[in-house]
Amino acid sequence: MAKVSMSVNGKPVTGEVEGRTLLVQFLREGLGLTGTHVGCDTSQCGACVVHVDGRAVKACAIFAAEAEGAEVTTIEGMADADGSLSTIQQAFQDHHGLQCGFCTPGMVMSAAALLAENPKPSEAEVRDYLEGNLCRCTGYHNIVKAIMAASGQDVAIAAE
Amino acid sequence: MYAFEFDRPATLDEAIALMSEEEAQALGGGQTLIPTLKQRLAAPARLVSLTAIPELAGVCVADDGALCVGATTTHAAIAQEAAAHYPALAALAGNIGDPAVRNRGTIGGSVANNDPSACYPAAVLASGATIKTANREIAADDFFEGMFATALEEGEIVTEIRFPVPEKAAYMKFEQPASRFALVGVFVAKFAGGVRVAVTGASEEGVFRWTEAEEALSANFSPDAISGLSLAADNMIGDLHGTPEYRAHLAKVMTGRAVAAAG
Numbered sequence: 001m002a003k004v005s006m007s008v009n010g011k012p013v014t015g016e017v018e019g020r021t022l023l024v025q026f027l028r029e030g031l032g033l034t035g036t037h038v039g040c041d042t043s044q045c046g047a048c049v050v051h052v053d054g055r056a057v058k059a060c061a062i063f064a065a066e067a068e069g070a071e072v073t074t075i076e077g078m079a080d081a082d083g084s085l086s087t088i089q090q091a092f093q094d095h096h097g098l099q100c101g102f103c104t105p106g107m108v109m110s111a112a113a114l115l116a117e118n119p120k121p122s123e124a125e126v127r128d129y130l131e132g133n134l135c136r137c138t139g140y141h142n143i144v145k146a147i148m149a150a151s152g153q154d155v156a157i158a159a160e
Numbered sequence: 161m162y163a164f165e166f167d168r169p170a171t172l173d174e175a176i177a178l179m180s181e182e183e184a185q186a187l188g189g190g191q192t193l194i195p196t197l198k199q200r201l202a203a204p205a206r207l208v209s210l211t212a213i214p215e216l217a218g219v220c221v222a223d224d225g226a227l228c229v230g231a232t233t234t235h236a237a238i239a240q241e242a243a244a245h246y247p248a249l250a251a252l253a254g255n256i257g258d259p260a261v262r263n264r265g266t267i268g269g270s271v272a273n274n275d276p277s278a279c280y281p282a283a284v285l286a287s288g289a290t291i292k293t294a295n296r297e298i299a300a301d302d303f304f305e306g307m308f309a310t311a312l313e314e315g316e317i318v319t320e321i322r323f324p325v326p327e328k329a330a331y332m333k334f335e336q337p338a339s340r341f342a343l344v345g346v347f348v349a350k351f352a353g354g355v356r357v358a359v360t361g362a363s364e365e366g367v368f369r370w371t372e373a374e375e376a377l378s379a380n381f382s383p384d385a386i387s388g389l390s391l392a393a394d395n396m397i398g399d400l401h402g403t404p405e406y407r408a409h410l411a412k413v414m415t416g417r418a419v420a421a422a423g
């Protein structure tokens with residue numbers, strides 16, 4: 001076991017991990033932050049996407065020890081300071097961008113990374129960016145609409 | 161996943177020392193290795209992470225104009241930082257997997273792994289790049305030795321890949337629709353001294369150069385130049401995604417498209 005220290009959602013945390021402990025295990029089992037989901041554990045689905053130093057990564061495909069000293073943001077860190085839903089989260093609710101909600105934490109984290117890089121993406125860019133996020137429920141259109149809306153753009157164009 | 165010792169050295173010298181220990185294995189971005197460890201298809205006693213070694217990351221331009229890419233430079237960083245100097249390489253990097261994979265996966269890991277469907281090996285071979293390790297330099301033509309096989313010795317660390325920059329180049333990838341790896345991908349690079357064509361995804365032997373097409377394109381750099389050529393299906397991969405004949409045909413089609421895209 002070795003000690004790791006990082007910042008998670010703005011708070012410094014430390015914990016004991018094995019070399020093989022995945023970041024997602026550390027977050028869920030070590031810190032009790034179960035908002036980050038494990039859909040596949042094979043790098044395909046994107047339900048586990050979190051930000052490490054501002055970049056979207058699959059938390060099932062990075063060891064906790066690799067995040068030593070990093071700033072990690074999870075879905076629990078996405079709400080606004082007063083606890084209300086952030087713009088992206090609210091847009092998912094308004095546009096029915098979720099059904100069972102299992103993929104949603106990863107979708108929101110990917111959407112946030114996209115909008116940080118590209119504040120006014122085209123619909124095609126949104127779909128392309130979500131390549132690694134699978135949803136078994138919505139058929140994606142409402143997720144795309146939600147992200148277009150969160151970027152302050154017209155959602156009518158998102159394919160019907 | 162079996163347990164292992166984990167090290168994250170800050171210098172190349174420390175990494176080299178750790179890699180000389182029994183059953184040590186390098187860790188790049190982990191986008192291939194972590195799934196492999198989960199399946200227990202690899203069981204190293206020690207993993208040596210290379211991602212905290214500053215000298216291994218980044219893109220620069222050498223005095224002779226070559227593009228030097230550090231082994232732990234991520235696909236996302238190459239997509240950005242190589243765009244001005246070697247756009248075809250940057251475009252290839254920006255189309256690997258998905259954004260989260262590109263934020264972790266590294267060029268060194270991809271090249272060392274030599275997956276028969278990976279994208280970078282085609283760029284490295286077509287560019288006639290040099291693979292640098294801690295103690296030697298290996299020409300791309302000598303590096304790729306077949307599916308998942310390379311000239312790397314046990315414990316040898318790739319430190320940098322040095323790409324001569326062609327006059328014109330393009331990579332065309334026909335995506336396998338589920339994995340988005342290359343069902344067939346072709347990188348065409350036109351240098352003053354001739355054209356090089358490397359095909360990935362198609363052959364049981366891994367990435368290879370299509371020398372007949374190189375000769376035809378060196379004489380006439382246009383898609384028409386290869387219209388009379390064909391690749392034998394003998395050594396091509398056959399699986400549920402495509403027959404050997406289909407892949408041989410696709411390699412020719414993608415070569416033509418790459419030439420057209422390179423302009």
Ligand SMILES: Cc1cc2nc3c(=O)[nH]c(=O)nc-3n(C[C@H](O)[C@H](O)[C@H](O)COP(=O)(O)OP(=O)(O)OC[C@H]3O[C@@H](n4cnc5c(N)ncnc54)[C@H](O)[C@@H]3O)c2cc1C
Nearest residue numbers: 188189190191192193257265266268269270272278279318
């Ligand atoms: C969903 C998904 C989609 C993908 N799509 C594509 C695609 O379209 N095209 C494509 O080409 N790839 C694709 N990949 C693979 C991806 O590009 C990997 O990042 C890459 O193949 C391996 O790089 P890595 O840094 O993650 O290496 P790792 O997984 O860390 O290591 C891979 C192997 O290389 C060794 N290694 C790593 N670094 C070094 C080094 N510097 N020196 C010596 N040995 C080293 C390791 O020991 C290991 O054996 C995809 C992966 C995923 C998960």
Ligand code: FES
Nearest residue numbers: 039040041046060
């Ligand atoms: S759980 Fe990480 S990609 Fe599916």
Ligand code: FES
Nearest residue numbers: 099103135136137
């Ligand atoms: S809402 Fe159910 S998987 Fe996306």
